Amino acid sequence: MEKMSAVKRAILCAACIALCYALPMAFHAFGAGSVFLPMHIPVFICGLTCGWPYGLLCGIAGPAISSALTNMPPVAMLPTMVVELAVYGVVSGILMQIVRTKRLYVDLYISLVVAILAGRVLAGMARALIFAAGSYSMAAWVSGYLVTSWPGTLIQLLFIPSLVYALMQARLIPQRYPKTKTGDRKV
Template structure:
């Protein structure tokens, strides 16, 4: 019985491990860029890629674990509320990008559709979790804080994601390394 290498669970596990490793390393690289390093959202890139490469469930796991593992290893991001909210946000990124990429026809436009929908869903989830966490802390999480955190301050990262991720996904597809 012959298995398709592209759908191999071992390949998906390997891609997930590489994406998780990138979640640990990329913030060191972007952190060297003054004033926009964290705005580039470096941990988001590998999680979104995991959705395209590994499928929704592996990507959900990568997204949920990455902030916790990075905190355990390097003390960043701070666990409460940033790291906790990021766990849900990144898990949503991976889940939504993976589901949509699997369900939509394999057209270039649909890579963008899956990516943008995942980014929007993740930011909404982040906002909901921040409302809950800040409420538990006795603080308010306002609409202005949501808009600033999810969109205004993240503009450099949003632009990088929209440019970089489709290029990588399409190049990997062309090379025969992704579905």
């Protein structure tokens, strides 16, 4: 997605940061709440579409602004959450740049899955080593990052790639492989 100008990337990134605040509110309003990890979605989208520096900023500023304005996440949770989301933004952005299989969905899934794993592992490590040193165990990591988050992970795997595809269909971001005709999906 080389064709987007720096200004456009910057403003798309701003929109994603704003969504880090607005999406959890919307989810909250109909009771889906935090099980679906709504704040993660804009960060992945930002990394995948705008590149890693913007993904990084979104991963830091998104939860920080939301926390400052609404206390969700609570200040105490903010540092680990920032680590997790920043890794999502950076890793998904870098991989989208490197991985080019000529198939959009393959690129998206590789970037997404690696980013999800990297983010959860690194956030767990950050927690164990820095933020809650000593009182944090492997079991807590497994339950916190793998078990209770499965609905959110499912949503991420199911919808984020097709969301990126929809944005391309709507011509809001450039086609990754422009020769592919719109309409016939290459999976």
